[in-house]
């Protein structure tokens with residue numbers, strides 16, 4: 001099997017295309033929304049990671065989605081940029097406009113094909129769905145030669161009808177055929193049966209690349225993905241950290257490392273630079289405010305940690321006793337103890353380069369160095385994770401109208417907590433003092449006093465970046481304004497300062513969103 005694809009040319013028989021949908025299926029899940037700047041930064045990171053296709057969004061869904069797909073298509077070089085569209089012409093035209101400027105572009109159009117979805121969701125007869133398949137792919141081909149067609153709820157679709165739809169899509173010009181396990185219902189045997197069956201029965205199947213898109217409702221997304229590839233799929237749809245609708249999608253890092261680690265059973269080739277996996281995972285966690293669980297495969301804090309004496313003994317004798325891949329191969333550093341207050345700028349720059357921040361500009365570097373020195377003065381040990389949190393925080397500070405300057409607090413068990421806050425709003429320093437039911441409340445009230453606004457606090461959480469009582473706190477704040485939810489993060493050794501930074505981060509995001517959708521300012 002060797003296919004000549006419009007965007008990839010001649011594709012070797014064992015080459016798998018990595019299609020990342022973090023910015024579409026991933027971003028669609030509650031609490032994971034990202035603004036334009038964050039999506040562009042994430043897309044750049046995905047390009048550096050080596051993904052072949054970035055599904056940048058669902059352009060008809062909102063103006064914000066359209067803008068981000070368009071901006072990514074205009075600015076991010078390397079991967080094919082895809083926009084998602086339902087089968088209606090308005091969706092496809094919008095997706096075509098959004099991806100137009102990309103060096104290499106794709107329209108991904110889909111329609112449900114299972115009896116359940118056709119009857120209750122679409123309220124369409126199978127023949128009408130079949131006609132929509134042909135019409136949607138035909139229209140999409142007017143915008144690009146690279147058209148992907150998906151059978152939504154494909155794994156629960158009648159076999160004969162699935163084959164008729166796939167045949168129609170290929171005949172109309174689809175170059176990729178995706179058969180998703182939309183509801184995460186399949187087991188690996190189902191995936192193997194479906195892909196083998198469709199590839200064997202559909203006339204013209206050899207002209208298309210088959211693709212797998214698995215949800216994780218039963219925790220089988222990665223296993224199902226590998227089963228589909230073994231049965232001939234050569235495109236893998238996946239997301240960083242496995243984020244996505246409900247229980248998420250197949251995790252890119254897990255699929256990529258399964259293929260690298262087990263060539264004996266998965267003899268496939270992908271272009272992922274696995275040493276960049278951890279950086280990409282951490283950037284996503286910083287942007288969304290959701291850390292992966294400690295035991296998450298590949299990118300969890302404990303994925304390469306060995307606590308038991310027996311394991312440590314084995315590791316010291318030969319790391320292969322308890323590690324099936326090296327931590328370095330996915331971007332972890334062997335040593336976690338690194339920098340202190342005596343470290344200079346050159347060492348800091350060097351450290352940043354080893355952590356994957358080699359491209360940081362001089363201003364961002366100077367700001368990050370100043371904050372690092374400040375941190376090193378307050379904290380006994382500065383771990384790599386502290387530096388990553390600090391620099392990511394710095395990078396995400398671009399485009400902020402409201403900046404944190406200083407905070408003083410009076411709190412305790414007797415007097416009502418009081419906060420004295422200084423903020424830089426559009427270049428002017430403002431000060432306010434406020435009381436509250438606790439130091440965080442007093443601080444948030446002081447933000448309100450300096451910058452009155454209508455946004456409402458929906459969630460506040462505190463975590464520790466590393467260990468010990470001198471660890472940096474990492475706070476997350478979710479604000480709602482104008483029907484939009486945004487998440488902000490802040491890190492500092494002082495929990496209340498971290499909370500203030502997180503609040504301002506969210507508020508600034510809301511101001512950016514507001515400015516893009518309506519000219520009025522968020523300030524009331």
Ligand code: KIV
Pocket residue numbers: 025110150151152153178180181182183213215
């Ligand atoms: O899960 C699914 O079926 C999807 C399609 C839009 C590909 O996300």
Ligand code: ZN
Pocket residue numbers: 025180182213215245
């Ligand atoms: Zn999906």
